[in-house]
Amino acid sequence: MPVDDFKHQGRRKMLVDLLMTKGIEDKKVLEAINIVPRHLFLDSAFAEFAYRDEAFPIAAGQTISHPYTVAFQTQLLDIHPNEKVLEIGTGSGYQTAVLVAIGAEVFSIERQKELFDFSKIILKKINLEPRYQTYGDGYKGLPSFAPFDKIIVTAGAPEIPKDLLQQLKIGGIMVIPVGEQSQQMIVIIRLDEDQFEKYIFGDFKFVPMLESRSK
Numbered sequence: 492m493p494v495d496d497f498k499h500q501g502r503r504k505m506l507v508d509l510l511m512t513k514g515i516e517d518k519k520v521l522e523a524i525n526i527v528p529r530h531l532f533l534d535s536a537f538a539e540f541a542y543r544d545e546a547f548p549i550a551a552g553q554t555i556s557h558p559y560t561v562a563f564q565t566q567l568l569d570i571h572p573n574e575k576v577l578e579i580g581t582g583s584g585y586q587t588a589v590l591v592a593i594g595a596e597v598f599s600i601e602r603q604k605e606l607f608d609f610s611k612i613i614l615k616k617i618n619l620e621p622r623y624q625t626y627g628d629g630y631k632g633l634p635s636f637a638p639f640d641k642i643i644v645t646a647g648a649p650e651i652p653k654d655l656l657q658q659l660k661i662g663g664i665m666v667i668p669v670g671e672q673s674q675q676m677i678v679i680i681r682l683d684e685d686q687f688e689k690y691i692f693g694d695f696k697f698v699p700m701l702e703s704r705s706k
Contacts, residue, residue, distance in 0.1 A: 495528040502542035503529070509544060510562050517566040523592035524562055529555075531613060532583040549583045551603035553698050556645065560695060561586050567666045567678050567692065568641045570595050575636070577658065578621070579629035580645035580700070584610030588619040590643070597621035598636050600629045629700065632658045639663060647674040647697035656687065668697045 507525045515521060530541035532555060537547045546554045565586075570576065572594035581587055581601035587610065590597045599621045601607040607626040614620045623636065629644070630652045638660035644667035651669060659665050659681045668674035676692040 495531070499528060499530055499542070506542045506544065506558055510559060513544075513559055515559070515562045515566055517569075519570065519593045520562050520565045520589070523565070523589045524558060526592045527585065527588045527619065528617060529558065529585055531617065532585040532588075550605045550609060553582055553603065553606060555583045555585055556697070561589055563692075564643055564645070564666050564676070565589055565593070567676070568643055568664055570641060574640035575622075575638075577633060577636075577639040577642045577655075578645065579632070579643070579655070581610045581624065582606055582645060584614045586643070586645055587621055587624075588614060588617065591619040591621055595641070598623045598633050598639070600625055600627050600633065602627070602629055630654060634658060641665070642667075644668065644700065645697070646700035647671075648700040651677070651679065656681070668695050671699075 503525050507521050530538040533541050533547055544557050544559050546557050549555050570593050574595055576590055576595040576597050578587055578597055578599040581599040587597055587599050604626055611624055632655050637658035639658055640660055640663050642655055642659055642665040647668050647670055649671055651667060661681050661683055663681050665679040667677050669677050674695050674697055676695055678690040680688045682688060
């Protein structure tokens with residue numbers, strides 16, 4: 492496994508500086524980006540470019556998101572230490588690691604077995620493991636662990652899954668990219684049992700959220 496040396500640490504600092512120029516202001520998010528060794532989540536062929544603000548292919552036809560996208564979604568969540576965060580789409584585990592580095596109690600679901608296996612190994616190796624990690628259907632969430640303070644979806648959903656809305660605590664925040672070919676970043680705040688506020692934060696491009704096998 493590649494090491495995390497001074498070269499990578501220096502590149503991370505440059506990435507943090509770049510993200511600040513792009514509007515990322517949350518110090519907890521910036522510190523987490525500075526801590527997490529993104530190059531370890533990539534194929535060795537891309538490791539040299541890991542600290543560019545670019546997406547790269549990973550296993551199972553998926554991608555690791557731009558660092559800006561990861562930072563932007565995380566900033567929108569407004570995470571506080573020890574909050575319960577449900578992550579839909581573990582992917583390579585990079586976003587998971589950022590959430591854990593901030594101090595969140597993370598519950599993560601991944602639909603692709605290859606990615607689930609990879610992320611579980613790498614997160615353990617760098618000592619940034621989530622509270623709970625499973626292989627399963629993100630559309631269903633994790634009702635047995637609900638309610639969650641925050642929910643983050645890391646794939647493009649054609650619509651907002653109702654099951655996830657019901658697993659958000661009152662006062663909680665969900666961040667989800669919604670759309671078919673491209674997505675709008677949506678922030679949802681649960682006001683009470685039946686009411687939700689919705690805010691839109693620009694256009695993004697994500698791989699699609701996989702449909703439930705039960706349909």
